[in-house]
Every structure is written in structure tokens, then in C-alpha cells.
Amino acid sequence: MALIECIGVRKRFKTGVVAIHNLDLTIDKGEFVFIIGSTGCGKSTLVNMLYRKERPTEGKIYIGGLDVSKLRNNKVYKLRRKIGVVFQDYKLLSRLNVYENVAFTLEVLGLPKDEIHTKVLKVLELVGLKGRAKNYPHELSGGEQQRVAIARSIVNGPRILICDEPTGNLDPKTSDEIMEVLEEINRLGTTIIMVTHDIDIVRKLKKRTIQLDNGRILRDYAKGTYGNESNKNS
Amino acid sequence: MKAIRILSRNIRDAFKSVFRNFSLSLASITCITITLIVVSLSLILTFNVNNFTDKVEKNATIVVFLENKIKDEEKDQLRSAIEKIQNVDTISYESKSEIQEKMMNDSETYKNIMSGWTEEENPLQDTYLLKVKNVDLIGDTAKEVGALEGVGTVKYGEGMIEQLVSIFDLVRQGSYIVVIALVIVTAFLIANTIKITIFSRRREIEIMRLVGASNINIKIPFVFEGLLLGLLGSILPILVTTYGYTVIYNKFGGKLFSNLIALIVPQPFIFKISGVLVLIGILVGMFGSLRAVKKYLKA
Numbered sequence: 459m460a461l462i463e464c465i466g467v468r469k470r471f472k473t474g475v476v477a478i479h480n481l482d483l484t485i486d487k488g489e490f491v492f493i494i495g496s497t498g499c500g501k502s503t504l505v506n507m508l509y510r511k512e513r514p515t516e517g518k519i520y521i522g523g524l525d526v527s528k529l530r531n532n533k534v535y536k537l538r539r540k541i542g543v544v545f546q547d548y549k550l551l552s553r554l555n556v557y558e559n560v561a562f563t564l565e566v567l568g569l570p571k572d573e574i575h576t577k578v579l580k581v582l583e584l585v586g587l588k589g590r591a592k593n594y595p596h597e598l599s600g601g602e603q604q605r606v607a608i609a610r611s612i613v614n615g616p617r618i619l620i621c622d623e624p625t626g627n628l629d630p631k632t633s634d635e636i637m638e639v640l641e642e643i644n645r646l647g648t649t650i651i652m653v654t655h656d657i658d659i660v661r662k663l664k665k666r667t668i669q670l671d672n673g674r675i676l677r678d679y680a681k682g683t684y685g686n687e688s689n690k691n692s
Numbered sequence: 693m694k695a696i697r698i699l700s701r702n703i704r705d706a707f708k709s710v711f712r713n714f715s716l717s718l719a720s721i722t723c724i725t726i727t728l729i730v731v732s733l734s735l736i737l738t739f740n741v742n743n744f745t746d747k748v749e750k751n752a753t754i755v756v757f758l759e760n761k762i763k764d765e766e767k768d769q770l771r772s773a774i775e776k777i778q779n780v781d782t783i784s785y786e787s788k789s790e791i792q793e794k795m796m797n798d799s800e801t802y803k804n805i806m807s808g809w810t811e812e813e814n815p816l817q818d819t820y821l822l823k824v825k826n827v828d829l830i831g832d833t834a835k836e837v838g839a840l841e842g843v844g845t846v847k848y849g850e851g852m853i854e855q856l857v858s859i860f861d862l863v864r865q866g867s868y869i870v871v872i873a874l875v876i877v878t879a880f881l882i883a884n885t886i887k888i889t890i891f892s893r894r895r896e897i898e899i900m901r902l903v904g905a906s907n908i909n910i911k912i913p914f915v916f917e918g919l920l921l922g923l924l925g926s927i928l929p930i931l932v933t934t935y936g937y938t939v940i941y942n943k944f945g946g947k948l949f950s951n952l953i954a955l956i957v958p959q960p961f962i963f964k965i966s967g968v969l970v971l972i973g974i975l976v977g978m979f980g981s982l983r984a985v986k987k988y989l990k991a
Binding site: 509531532534535536538539543549551553562563565566567568569570610611614 | 694695697698701712895896898899900901902903904905906907909989990
């Protein structure tokens with residue numbers, strides 16, 4: 459069964475701008491999907507609707523069987539506990555150190571201290587930051603800050619990880635390192651949807667790639683097909 | 693267990709947050725302190741004015757002078773007739789010899805003049821003293837009593853008492869309006885100051901929502917923080933009220949200008965005022981926070 463299902467989704471903003479037109483999309487459990495397209499094509503709007511930052515104007519979005527489009531504002535947290543989100547600007551709390559930033563997610567959910575400790579150390583190890591637990595965000599490089607953000611978003615074991623241009627602020631080498639971390643997370647069973655401008659990464663990883671244009675799906679490249687000779691220029 | 697954990701974390705976070713954002717917290721606390729001192733002053737004033745006016749009104753008496761020839765059984769009949777009048781609260785009898793004795797005790801001059809009077813020579817009149825339930829109707833009640841058989845004249849401070857009562861009513865209503873307006877202004881001021889505090893933490897709220905905190909989970913620490921700010925902000929006003937009022941009361945000997953204007957005894961009055969101040973501080977702090985945080989729970 460599909461983990462994410464968008465049926466006839468349309469998003470029109472109050473300003474009258476239509477960001478997404480009649481979009482149908484299915485993503486299965488365990489997939490790694492890139493969403494690409496030029497600026498303003500609706501990539502971010504699409505993922506914003508997946509974690510219910512925005513509501514679709516028309517159509518339905520099902521996440522693990524839950525109708526997200528109908529989800530009321532005070533019930534959004536139920537969805538957010540199943541989805542991790544990572545942004546280009548990391549969104550870390552500067553007054554908390556690495557450990558506290560990651561533990562924040564679990565504290566909010568009311569987990570016992572011991573469990574929080576075990577989980578945070580485990581996830582910091584996964585993203586390669588075990589030695590930096592006591593450091594504050596301003597003491598870290600951009601790549602390290604993004605790793606903290608990733609650790610925070612996956613520490614409670616979400617089924618889906620949404621990444622909105624997570625490598626947008628990083629140099630190619632650091633971007634590659636972040637992608638390695640994301641691939642590892644994907645291997646462990648988390649479905650990953652990543653919005654990106656970085657075509658090099660998309661070509662290298664050869665994952666399923668959805669290309670948007672003016673709020674419509676222009677092409678849906680199956681796994682391993684994007685970056686092949688036949689569509690290199692598309 | 694989980695709820696207790698979340699609650700204790702919220703309380704801990706509220707304390708942390710107040711001290712972490714100390715300059716902003718201090719702004720909120722100062723705002724609460726100043727406004728609560730003003731509220732406290734107006735409360736003390738209002739209650740004292742009310743106390744004074746209540747006392748004056750309760751002391752308003754109708755003096756019923758009886759006709760000289762009236763017989764004892766007629767006096768009794770008159771008494772029961774007066775008691776039947778609805779607005780009459782209590783009735784007491786003072787014979788002319790009792791009045792004579794009282795007056796003689798009051799002044800040496802009277803004593804000299806009156807000491808020679810026999811029962812027959814005493815020109816004073818027997819009286820009934822009436823207290824009324826509703827002082828607004830004292831004129832009508834006096835008229836009703838005056839029309840009864842055996843009543844000579846009726847006195848109740850005509851004109852003056854009505855005027856006093858209407859002035860007191862005005863003062864009382866005015867002071868209530870002032871207190872209510874002050875509380876509303878306080879609430880508004882405090883809510884706005886807290887709003888600024890929370891504005892600086894909207895990123896934190898955004899992240900809390902992102903990682904799956906329910907709206908209630910997000911609101912509770914801020915509500916606790918508001919409660920704490922209110923509590924801290926009410927400390928100084930309470931000290932000022934408690935010590936200030938006691939000092940003033942002792943300095944003036946419990947009265948202002950004359951014996952008529954008696955101040956309310958400090959205890960338990962100041963405790964009640966302190967209670968009201970804490971309550972206003974806490975409630976306004978909590979609701980101010982709640983209102984401010986709600987704004988950021990939409991996305």
C-alpha cells in the first residue's frame with residue numbers, strides 16, 4: 459500500500475496564485491524521491507502540504523491512510539510525529555547545545571530521561587556527531603548543523619523524512635556527506651522526500667525523481683533513470 | 693506518569709525561560725508591578741470610601757417624637773404600627789427622662805439646667821428611634837410614620853441625608869468603574885508586554901510544532917511562564933500594600949480628618965487586597981501568555 463497518496467491536489471493561495479494544479483502522486487514505503495524543478499514551480503508548496511503546513515484547496519492527501527487535507531489545526535501534531543522535516547536553514551535553537559536540540563523532540567513528546575539519552579546518543583552516532591554533543595550551533599559548521607537538524611527530525615523514528623533543500627547552503631563535499639547520512643537513514647527504512655536544486659546530487663544518486671513545472675508533474679523518472687544518457691538534457 | 697513528566701518539564705522550562713530571557717521578563721514583571729500598585733491604591737480607596745458610606749448610611753436614624761399626652765398602651769399600639777412598616781429595620785424606645793439623663797451626662801451646662809427638672813416639668817418628648825433597611829426610602833418612611841396616630845414630629849436630617857446618599861452612590865459607582873477600567877488596562881498592558889516576549893520566541897514555537905508537540909503541550913509552558921511573571925510581578929505591590937497601609941493606618945490613628953471617616957482595620961483587609969492582587973497578576977499573566985502564543989499556533 460502507498461505510504462503517501464495525492465489525488466487531484468490543487469493549491470491556490472489567497473493572492474490568487476495557483477501553485478499546484480490537479481496533481482496525482484503516489485510514494486511507497488521505503489522510497490527515496492527527489493523533487494526537482496525551477497524556482498516557483500511548486501516544489502516547496504507540495505512538501506508543505508505533505509506535513510500540513512499548508513492545506514490543499516482541492517483534492518486529497520493521504521499519509522499512511524490519514525487524510526491530511528482534512529486534518530484540523532489542533533490535530534496536526536499527530537501527523538508531525540510521523541514525519542520529520544529538515545530545512546535549508548536548519549532551524550536549530552541557538553541557546554540549546556547539540557544534545558539538547560535533538561532531545562527537544564523527545565522531551566516535547568514526554569519520553570523518560572533514560573530513553574531520551576539512549577535515543578539521542580544513538581542518532582548522534584548515526585549522523586556522525588557523537589563527539590559534538592556539548593557544542594552549541596554557532597560552534598558548528600553548516601554541514602554539522604544540518605546533521606543536527608537531521609538527527610532531531612529522525613530521533614523519534616518517523617516513517618517519512620521531508621528535506622526541503624537540505625544541501626542548499628552547503629559546499630559539494632559537505633552536501634555529499636549529508637546525502638550519505640540521508641541514504642543511510644533511507645536504508646534503515648525511512649521514506650525520504652527531498653526537494654533540491656542540486657542536479658549533480660540527483661544524477662549521482664539515481665533515485666526516483668519527480669520534475670515539477672508550473673505546479674504540474676512534468677516527468678516522473680523511475681529509480682535509476684534520471685541522469686541516463688537519454689534524458690540528460692531534460 | 694507521562695503527564696507528570698510533561699508537567700514537571702513545563703514548570704522547569706517556565707522557570708528557565710523567565711531567567712533566560714531575563715531582560716524581557718523584567719519588562720513584563722515591571723509592567724505588572726507598576727499597574728498592580730495602581731490597582732492596589734484604587735482598591736484601597738474604593739473599599740475605604742465604601743466602608744465610610746456604608747457606616748454613614750447605616751447610622752441614618754429617624755427620630756419619632758411622641759405627643760406628650762400619649763398613654764402607655766397607645767405607645768405600644770404605635771410601636772406595633774411602626775414595626776409593620778416595611779422599610780423599618782429596628783425600633784428602640786427612649787423615654788424623655790432617659791434623654792434627660794443622657795444629655796446631663798454629655799455636658800455640664802445641661803446638667804446645671806436640667807438637674808432641677810421633675811418628671812412633670814421635663815419639656816422633652818418620649819421618642820422612638822428607627823433604623824431603616826433602605827436609606828434611599830428614608831423620606832417616604834418618615835412621612836408614613838408621621839401620619840400615624842400619637843406621633844408629634846418626625847426628624848431624619850431631611851435634605852442632607854438624601855443629598856449625602858446620592859453623592860455616596862455616585863462616588864461608589866465611580867470608584868467601581870475606575871477599578872474595573874484599571875484592571876482591563878492592566879490586562880491589556882501585561883498581555884502586550886508578554887506578547888513581545890513571546891514574539892522573540894516564535895521560532896521555538898515553530899520548532900515545537902514541527903517536531904510534533906500538541907497545541908496544549910506548547911501552550912502550557914507559556915501559560916506557566918505567564919503565571920510566574922504575574923506572581924513575581926505581584927510581590928512588590930503586596931509589600932507596598934501591606935506595609936504602606938499599616939503605616940498610614942497607624943499614623944492617622946485609624947481615622948481620617950474626623951472620627952466620622954474611619955479607615956478599615958488593616959487585618960484582614962490587607963490580606964484580602966493582597967489576595968486580589970496575586971489573583972489579578974496570575975490570571976492576567978496566564979491569559980496574556982495564552983492569547984499571545986495562540987497567534988503562533990496556526991501554521
